[in-house]
Amino acid sequence: MQYSKSFYQIKSSQTIFNYVKDEIEQIGYYSLPFQDTTKIKEYAKKVSKKHIAIVGIGGSTLGTFAIYQFLKRTSEFDKKLHFFETTDPTDIKQRLKKLDLEDTLFLIISKSGTTIETISIFKYLSSLIKMSNENCTIISENDSKLTAFANKHKMTTFDIPKNVGGRFSVFSTVGLVPLAILGVDIDNLLKGAKEVHNSFFEQKEYYDIIMEKARFMVENKNRFNINVVFSYSASLEGFNKWYIQLWGESLGKININGTKQALTPIGLIGPVDQHSFLQLIAEGKRDKTVTFIKVADFQDETKIPANTLEGFDDLDYVDNLTFAKLIDEQANATIKSLKELGDIPHDVITINRVDEFNIAKLMYNYQLLTSVVGKFVQINTYNQPGVESGKKILKAKLKDKG
Amino acid sequence: MQYSKSFYQIKSSQTIFNYVKDEIEQIGYYSLPFQDTTKIKEYAKKVSKKHIAIVGIGGSTLGTFAIYQFLKRTSEFDKKLHFFETTDPTDIKQRLKKLDLEDTLFLIISKSGTTIETISIFKYLSSLIKMSNENCTIISENDSKLTAFANKHKMTTFDIPKNVGGRFSVFSTVGLVPLAILGVDIDNLLKGAKEVHNSFFEQKEYYDIIMEKARFMVENKNRFNINVVFSYSASLEGFNKWYIQLWGESLGKININGTKQALTPIGLIGPVDQHSFLQLIAEGKRDKTVTFIKVADFQDETKIPANTLEGFDDLDYVDNLTFAKLIDEQANATIKSLKELGDIPHDVITINRVDEFNIAKLMYNYQLLTSVVGKFVQINTYNQPGVESGKKILKAKLKDKG
Numbered sequence: 001m002q003y004s005k006s007f008y009q010i011k012s013s014q015t016i017f018n019y020v021k022d023e024i025e026q027i028g029y030y031s032l033p034f035q036d037t038t039k040i041k042e043y044a045k046k047v048s049k050k051h052i053a054i055v056g057i058g059g060s061t062l063g064t065f066a067i068y069q070f071l072k073r074t075s076e077f078d079k080k081l082h083f084f085e086t087t088d089p090t091d092i093k094q095r096l097k098k099l100d101l102e103d104t105l106f107l108i109i110s111k112s113g114t115t116i117e118t119i120s121i122f123k124y125l126s127s128l129i130k131m132s133n134e135n136c137t138i139i140s141e142n143d144s145k146l147t148a149f150a151n152k153h154k155m156t157t158f159d160i161p162k163n164v165g166g167r168f169s170v171f172s173t174v175g176l177v178p179l180a181i182l183g184v185d186i187d188n189l190l191k192g193a194k195e196v197h198n199s200f201f202e203q204k205e206y207y208d209i210i211m212e213k214a215r216f217m218v219e220n221k222n223r224f225n226i227n228v229v230f231s232y233s234a235s236l237e238g239f240n241k242w243y244i245q246l247w248g249e250s251l252g253k254i255n256i257n258g259t260k261q262a263l264t265p266i267g268l269i270g271p272v273d274q275h276s277f278l279q280l281i282a283e284g285k286r287d288k289t290v291t292f293i294k295v296a297d298f299q300d301e302t303k304i305p306a307n308t309l310e311g312f313d314d315l316d317y318v319d320n321l322t323f324a325k326l327i328d329e330q331a332n333a334t335i336k337s338l339k340e341l342g343d344i345p346h347d348v349i350t351i352n353r354v355d356e357f358n359i360a361k362l363m364y365n366y367q368l369l370t371s372v373v374g375k376f377v378q379i380n381t382y383n384q385p386g387v388e389s390g391k392k393i394l395k396a397k398l399k400d401k402g
Numbered sequence: 403m404q405y406s407k408s409f410y411q412i413k414s415s416q417t418i419f420n421y422v423k424d425e426i427e428q429i430g431y432y433s434l435p436f437q438d439t440t441k442i443k444e445y446a447k448k449v450s451k452k453h454i455a456i457v458g459i460g461g462s463t464l465g466t467f468a469i470y471q472f473l474k475r476t477s478e479f480d481k482k483l484h485f486f487e488t489t490d491p492t493d494i495k496q497r498l499k500k501l502d503l504e505d506t507l508f509l510i511i512s513k514s515g516t517t518i519e520t521i522s523i524f525k526y527l528s529s530l531i532k533m534s535n536e537n538c539t540i541i542s543e544n545d546s547k548l549t550a551f552a553n554k555h556k557m558t559t560f561d562i563p564k565n566v567g568g569r570f571s572v573f574s575t576v577g578l579v580p581l582a583i584l585g586v587d588i589d590n591l592l593k594g595a596k597e598v599h600n601s602f603f604e605q606k607e608y609y610d611i612i613m614e615k616a617r618f619m620v621e622n623k624n625r626f627n628i629n630v631v632f633s634y635s636a637s638l639e640g641f642n643k644w645y646i647q648l649w650g651e652s653l654g655k656i657n658i659n660g661t662k663q664a665l666t667p668i669g670l671i672g673p674v675d676q677h678s679f680l681q682l683i684a685e686g687k688r689d690k691t692v693t694f695i696k697v698a699d700f701q702d703e704t705k706i707p708a709n710t711l712e713g714f715d716d717l718d719y720v721d722n723l724t725f726a727k728l729i730d731e732q733a734n735a736t737i738k739s740l741k742e743l744g745d746i747p748h749d750v751i752t753i754n755r756v757d758e759f760n761i762a763k764l765m766y767n768y769q770l771l772t773s774v775v776g777k778f779v780q781i782n783t784y785n786q787p788g789v790e791s792g793k794k795i796l797k798a799k800l801k802d803k804g
Contacts, residue, residue: 058677073492086674087732089702089725090475090756091636117673119711120720120728126710149713166677225689226628226666234493245678252682262686264628266668271519272488274789275460275568276647280654282788284664287627300491308528309521311551317800318522323491326522330489333796340791354492386684387676389742394735398719 006257008378010218013211019375020368021201027382028163029367032171033194037186040173043156044180047079049105049135052181053095055084055125056109056174057117059166060139062242063175063363067189068182069238070359074299077182084121092121101129106136107178111160111169113144116394131155139173165382167246168367171360184356192360200368210369213347217263217289218376224289224345227263228281231293232270232331235354239293240267243366250370252386253379261377271330278334282341290338290346293362294331297353298324408659410780412620415613421777422770423603429784430566431769434573435596439588442575445558446582449481451507451537454583455497457486457527458511458576459519461568462541464644465577465765469591470584471640472761476701479584486523494523503531508538509580513562513571515546518796533557541575567784569648570769573762586758594762602770612771615749619665619691620778626691626747629665630683633695634672634733637756641695642669645768652772654788655781663779673732680736684743692740692748695764696733699755700726 011019024030054061061083068081082095082104106125110118129135131153138150142159150157158173169175171193180186199206217227229243247265255261266288268277281288304326306319318326338344349365351358374381413421426432456463463485470483484497484506508527512520531537533555540552544561552559560575571577573595582588601608619629631645649667657663668690670679683690706728708721720728740746751767753760776783 057674062678073496086636086671087725087729088634088636089700089704089729092704092725093702094475114714114716116717116720116728119714119717120706120725123706123710123714123720124704124725127707145713145716149711152713225687232490234488234490241678248679248682248686249677252679252684252686254685260685260687262682262689264668264682264686264689266666269488272459274792275651276464276643277650278792279786279788280650280664280666282654282791283656283662284650284654284666285627285662287664287666298491300495302491302494302526304522304525305529308525309551311547311554312516312521312525314516314547315518315521317797318518318525321800323489323494323522323526327489327491329796329799330792333799334792336795337792384681386681389684390676390680390732390736390739393738394731395719397731397735398723 008255008257010215010376013215016372016375017203017207017211020371026163027168027371028161029165029168029171030197032164033190033197033364035190037176037180037190040158040176040180040186044177047105047181049103050078051080051082051099051104052107052178053082053084053099053104053125054107054109054178055118055121056107057085057115058245059169060109060111060115060118060174061085062167062238062245063170064178066238066242066363067170067175067179067184067356067359070235070354071184071356073235074354075183079182081178081182084125085117087117087120092124104135105181106131107139108136108146109139109174110144110146111141111166113140113146116391119146137177139177167249168382170242170363186356189356189360192357193364196361196364196368206365206368210365210372214369214372214376216345218373220345221261221263221377224287225262225264226266226288228266228268228288228290229293230268230270230273230290230334232327233295233298234269236293237267237269239359239362240269242363243267246366246370249384250374250381251377251379255378257378261379263373270334271327274330274334281338281344286343288344290344292331292335292346292348294328294348294350295354296350299353300324410657410659412617412778415617418774418777419605419609419613422773428565429570429773430563431570431573432599434566435592435599435766437592439578439582439592442560442578442582442588446579449507449583451505452480453482453484453501453506454509454580455484455486455501455506455527456509456511456580457520457523458509459487459517460647461571462511462513462517462520462576463487464569464640464647465572466580468640468644468765469572469577469581469586469758469761472637472756473586473758475637476756477585481584483580483584486527487519489519489522494526506537507583508533509541510538510548511541511576512546512548513543513568515542515548518793521548539579541579569651570784572644572765588758591758591762594759595766598763598766598770608767608770612767612774616771616774616778618747620775622747623663623665623779626689627664627666628668628690630668630670630690630692631695632670632672632675632692632736634729635697635700636671638695639669639671641761641764642671644765645669648768648772651786652776652783653779653781657779657781659780663781665775672736673729676732676736683746684739688745690746692746694733694737694748694750696730696750696752697756698752701756702726
């Protein structure tokens with residue numbers, strides 16, 4: 001008897017776990033929490049420029065931006081990060097206005113070393129100020145054209161390992177170098193990632209959390225094809241964008257049977273989006289799962305004072321509450337309202353406090369979840385073949401004109 | 403014979419058009435383009451404060467933010483808008499740092515006058531600086547508690563018409579007052595809305611565009627339940643957020659037959675999200691329509707210089723291009739790559755240039771589209787009953803504690 005098939009069954013969690021363990025050597029991000037950070041910290045200590053301009057796009061910036069935005073409101077950083085990501089000329093102009101070019105370190109970040117947006121902006125910036133080792137550092141694969149350029153000009157370089165994809169690179173030099181310059185404790189950051197790593201691979205708490213969540217999402221992917229992350233802090237908007245790239249670009253794939261897979265990520269911010277997207281979740285078609293992210297401790301005691309305004313008796317119950325308490329109760333009320341509806345699958349992640357250790361736990365948890373879901377749906381989680389065609393069309397069109 | 407049914411058929415475009423015409427008197431936003439702006443302009447001329455702090459959330463801020471962000475990169479505004487939307491204490495603290503309280507006008511915007519986020523923040527700000535007609539203006543319904551408070555303290559007030567919902571209020575006092583203070587030509591803004599209004603109701607160009615698009619989306623709503631707006635300018639990120647509220651909160655409803663309806667909005671920014679979400683569109687499940695938004699003329703001639711960096715021969719084709727041309731060709735290449743895939747429905751909107759007239763056309767077009775889709779799926783486009791339950795739970799919980 002011969003047999004072939006174009007469908008697949010969802011494998012057991014133990015089988016999936018073995019698949020993931022089998023790729024540890026091959027896929028670089030798994031071992032990033034255990035790297036030696038000495039060189040990065042020594043380099044970072046020597047940076048005296050006040051402005052750090054990061055030139056990069058996608059995986060080269062999203063993770064760093066997520067952590068920077070999460071920490072910056074409650075930290076006293078004496079340096080500022082600026083992100084040059086887009087070819088939109090009005091955006092480049094506006095960001096340049098906020099820089100003192102003479103007091104700026106340029107970090108040019110591109111894994112391939114030939115990212116069109118990054119090199120175009122680098123070309124332009126090089127016409128505004130002379131780039132040298134004094135003000136320019138390169139982060140790229142060690143045999144890229146960008147690294148070759150850096151070597152020729154004796155610029156400092158940091159290597160992006162070949163087996164670490166852009167959207168899995170936040171704990172590599174891509175994220176660690178700018179964050180270390182900023183003053184973030186990158187060892188504590190990696191410690192957070194390490195804790196989740198160990199818990200997962202020792203089949204403890206994070207193994208259960210990740211496996212159960214992945215399995216539910218995969219088993220119900222045709223019914224709930226949209227995965228909403230509803231983050232109750234403005235500081236998590238960068239995290240949401242990072243999640244969207246990680247989830248969308250990793251899981252939007254054709255699987256081994258030629259079937260188009262997709263779990264579609266959406267990022268919301270509470271309570272703002274209670275006044276926007278929430279209505280759609282509550283009364284719209286049941287095609288969404290919702291993950292709430294809360295911050296347990298904002299380390300902020302700002303209170304809503306009593307007696308400053310008269311005539312709002314109906315709202316007196318907010319008097320003397322801290323804003324931290326209010327936003328937490330707003331999250332709880334929204335969660336409860338979905339629970340009462342009964343048919344919207346949701347879960348709640350609570351971040352203990354606003355620091356690098358806790359955001360790293362959250363991010364590493366999501367990276368592992370993405371890898372596990374990828375194994376369940378039998379795709380290559382780490383490539384992105386669907387974006388190549390547009391690049392080729394662009395190149396052909398522009399070359400044609402030249 | 404008796405007959406009843408729990409399903410509906412999609413009505414003819416002419417019938418839907420008649421339904422829309424029938425609600426013109428009832429639903430306030432249709433007539434906003436024709437209002438008299440004299441009082442607003444006279445008031446705005448007298449504002450001398452440099453910082454304008456807008457306290458509001460959802461429909462009270464999203465439209466203003468969208469227009470402000472679209473225009474600010476290319477305009478020379480001598481005032482700055484600040485948006486206090488969220489109860490996140492770290493966000494409030496950060497925004498306060500950017501203000502000079504003595505040189506700030508506070509615009510408190512709440513349609514109901516009892517929005518919990520807005521009043522809580524207003525209470526807090528009132529403990530930091532004395533609020534009076536000198537530094538505080540109220541925009542609310544004319545019989546709200548907020549307006550009563552303003553009248554008692556002899557503060558200037560502007561009325562939000564009762565029949566204009568928050569997400570349809572950008573062309574009411576909600577948007578016009580802050581934008582006029584900023585220096586935006588609000589008559590030219592309304593002229594853009596008027597042009598689309600007239601074209602639609604005279605069944606000319608915009609009638610065809612809107613009717614065909616709405617019909618396609620409704621006929622295919624179960625297959626393509628996600629509607630992506632892919633905007634090729636960083637300046638359109640605010641527009642995307644406004645669109646998400648308009649679309650999600652208007653159309654995520656239970657219809658007259660008790661069926662949960664939903665078209666789920668997603669906002670992307672190009673070229674940044676070519677490095678994120680595009681893979682999912684290209685190779686993921688075919689559950690998305692995509693609307694590209696391009697800017698024809700960025701009024702910016704910044705070029706990518708040749709010969710500033712050597713060793714990047716493969717990318718020489720960008721030399722001497724303007725960034726404006728590059729981003730336009732990136733959009734074209736992405737559009738072409740989807741077209742070649744053949745099974746992803748998409749359309750392209752080109753904005754002529756970055757000014758208030760053209761953003762108003764885009765926004766009014768989307769408001770009409772939303773109304774038409776709402777009629778097709780037989781829902782109430784203008785309410786939001788699904789968010790009430792969370793509010794009640796919050797109130798009960800907090801009152802309980804007091």
